[in-house]
Amino acid sequence: MGRMDGKVVLVTGGARGLGANDCYEFAKEGADTIIIADIRKENMEETAAALRTEFGCTIVCRELDVTNEKQWELLVSEIDKMFGKLDVLVNNAGIVKRVTLLECTLEDWNNVIEVNQTGVFLGMKHCALLMKKSRNASIINISSIAGLTGYFAWPYTASKWAVRGMTQAAAMELSDWGIRVNSIHPGFTWTDLTSDVKDMLEGFSNAVALERYGKPEEIAKAVLFLASDESSFITGTELTVDGGLQAGGGLRYFTKQMGLYQTDH
Ligand SMILES: NC(=O)c1ccc[n+]([C@@H]2O[C@H](COP(=O)([O-])OP(=O)(O)OC[C@H]3O[C@@H](n4cnc5c(N)ncnc54)[C@H](O)[C@@H]3O)[C@@H](O)[C@H]2O)c1
Numbered sequence: 001m002g003r004m005d006g007k008v009v010l011v012t013g014g015a016r017g018l019g020a021n022d023c024y025e026f027a028k029e030g031a032d033t034i035i036i037a038d039i040r041k042e043n044m045e046e047t048a049a050a051l052r053t054e055f056g057c058t059i060v061c062r063e064l065d066v067t068n069e070k071q072w073e074l075l076v077s078e079i080d081k082m083f084g085k086l087d088v089l090v091n092n093a094g095i096v097k098r099v100t101l102l103e104c105t106l107e108d109w110n111n112v113i114e115v116n117q118t119g120v121f122l123g124m125k126h127c128a129l130l131m132k133k134s135r136n137a138s139i140i141n142i143s144s145i146a147g148l149t150g151y152f153a154w155p156y157t158a159s160k161w162a163v164r165g166m167t168q169a170a171a172m173e174l175s176d177w178g179i180r181v182n183s184i185h186p187g188f189t190w191t192d193l194t195s196d197v198k199d200m201l202e203g204f205s206n207a208v209a210l211e212r213y214g215k216p217e218e219i220a221k222a223v224l225f226l227a228s229d230e231s232s233f234i235t236g237t238e239l240t241v242d243g244g245l246q247a248g249g250g251l252r253y254f255t256k257q258m259g260l261y262q263t264d265h
Contacts, residue, residue: 002030003228008083010035010075012066012123013093015043017191018142021220022090022227023047027055029224033083037064037075038093066093066119072126080130087134088227089127091120091163092142096156096193104154116159117166124170124181132177139174139181140226141167145242148185160185164238171236180235182226187242189214206253209244 004026011026013019014036020043023034034057038044041063048059062078064071079086095115097108120141131137146153147160164183171181188194188201190213201213222241225231240246255261 002028003224003230004029004031004088007031007087007227008033008035008079008085009088009090009227010037010079010086010127011090011092012037012064012119014038014090015040015047017193018186018189018216018219018223019090019092020047021216022092022223023051023059025217025220025224026088026227027051027057027059029228031057031088033058033060035060035062035075035079037062037066039063039065066091066123067114069122069126072122076126076130085133086127086130087137089123089131089137089139090142090223090227091123091139092223093119094142094159094193096153098153098197099155100152101154109155109158112155113159113162116156117162120163120166124166124174128170128174128177128179131174131179135178136229136232137177137179138227138231139167139170139179140223141181141183142223143167143183143185143238145185145187145240145246147183148238148240148246167238168236175235180226180231182231182234182237182239184219184222184226185238185240185242185246186219187214187240187245189216189219191216204245207245207250208242209247209249209252212243214241214243 011019015038044061141163143163144160146157147164151157167183
């Protein structure tokens, strides 16, 4: 028995990175069907082919720009026709622009907000009615630790705080339909999104209690938990998966530097 047996799952931005790792965990745990929706056709097909070979499960790839409402409508109606239900939606697609308040152009702002915030809004809005049919469904919105703290990347931080708020509001609205809605807040994790800032990731690792950045599969395990029935009494919550950054990792670093922790017991 797998933890995802019988479930139909949709992962946006599932072509690579954290989303592809979510798909891997879902396939490993016996999901009935995994729909990968992304703008990167090639990466999507590669990810799907690898999963089919390893697990023999049904993987459907669909090109979707999460900012495009028409495409959402078409995709959801196709899923309804093909499978008659949707049990899990992972709103994972996201982009980052590392610009501060004073650097941020209106174009930067609109781009990031459109993908990271509007994309999550459209995903929840258009999938909710179909997910109602499941009576036991789960939406997981990928926010960030930037949705919990003041982070320098201005439009990214704004979008990820919005995802956190939208998650709680949707959890209240959709609970009568048996749809749970939670957000995940990954800390710095090694993917294509962060591969251009390796030095930054290594520097920030000082402020992480576990003193390293995360691996994509470590985030995916948390997504799996919230997608599975093991989290049946969890809705409207924020699951931080950051190695102890947000809990006070920065203070821990300075405390250690000052020799205030006794480590030689
Ligand atoms: N990597 C990290 O350190 C980290 C930390 C916190 C949060 N996150 C969040 O996790 C999510 C996944 O990030 P990742 O690190 O895997 O990044 P990634 O760049 O490796 O993957 C993101 C995926 O989203 C897709 N995507 C981008 N714009 C899209 C659009 N308009 N429509 C559909 N798909 C689109 C991309 O094609 C890509 O496949 C993002 O929401 C990101 O903000 C990542």
